[in-house]
Amino acid sequence: MKKGLLTAAIISISCSSTVFAASCDDTRLHGYMENIKDEMRSMSSDVKSGDNESxxxxxxxxxxxxxxxxxxxxxxxxxxxxxxxxxxxxxxxFTKVVDDTIVVLKDLETALKSGNSSEVKKLLGAMGNQRKTGHSSFKANC
Structure with missing residues (x-):
C-alpha cells in the first residue's frame, strides 16, 4: 500500500511539474518572441551580406x-x-518597452533602405539594448 501511494505521489509531482514548465513556453507571446529571434538572426545575416533590401x-x-x-x-x-x-x-x-522597440525598428528600416551603414550599426546596438531591457524585466525564469 505504501509503495503504491509513493509511486502515485511521484507520478503526480512529475506530471504537475511538467505541466507548469510547459505553460511558460505555451503562450502566444513566447511564440512571437521565437519568431522575432529567428527574424533577428536572419536580418543580421542579411545586413552582414549587404542585402539591405531583404x-x-x-x-x-x-x-x-x-x-x-x-x-x-x-x-x-x-x-x-x-x-x-x-x-x-x-x-x-511592457507596452512602453515594446513601443520603444517598434520605434527603433522603424528607424532601422529607414536606415537600411537609405543604405546608412553607420546608422544601421547604431540601431542594431539599440535593438540589443531593447532585448536586454525586455528580457531582464519581463522574461520568466522557467
Missing part, C-alpha cells in the same frame, strides 16, 4: 510581430500573481 523587409516583419506581442501579457506576470495597480504598472511598462 533586411528592411525583415525589419518590417519584426514590427508586425512586436505589434502583435504588444497586446499579450508576459507569463512572468501570471507566475508572480501580479494584480491591481502592480499588474497595471507592469503592463504599462
Amino acid at each position: 533586411a528592411a523587409k525583415r525589419a518590417n516583419t519584426l514590427i508586425t510581430y512586436f505589434e502583435k506581442a504588444r497586446s499579450e501579457t508576459p507569463y512572468k506576470f501570471t507566475a508572480e500573481n501580479l494584480q491591481g495597480n502592480e499588474l497595471k504598472d507592469q503592463k504599462a511598462e
Whole structure:
C-alpha cells in the first residue's frame, strides 16, 4: 500500500511539474518572441551580406510581430500573481518597452533602405539594448 501511494505521489509531482514548465513556453507571446529571434538572426545575416533590401523587409516583419506581442501579457506576470495597480504598472511598462522597440525598428528600416551603414550599426546596438531591457524585466525564469 505504501509503495503504491509513493509511486502515485511521484507520478503526480512529475506530471504537475511538467505541466507548469510547459505553460511558460505555451503562450502566444513566447511564440512571437521565437519568431522575432529567428527574424533577428536572419536580418543580421542579411545586413552582414549587404542585402539591405531583404533586411528592411525583415525589419518590417519584426514590427508586425512586436505589434502583435504588444497586446499579450508576459507569463512572468501570471507566475508572480501580479494584480491591481502592480499588474497595471507592469503592463504599462511592457507596452512602453515594446513601443520603444517598434520605434527603433522603424528607424532601422529607414536606415537600411537609405543604405546608412553607420546608422544601421547604431540601431542594431539599440535593438540589443531593447532585448536586454525586455528580457531582464519581463522574461520568466522557467
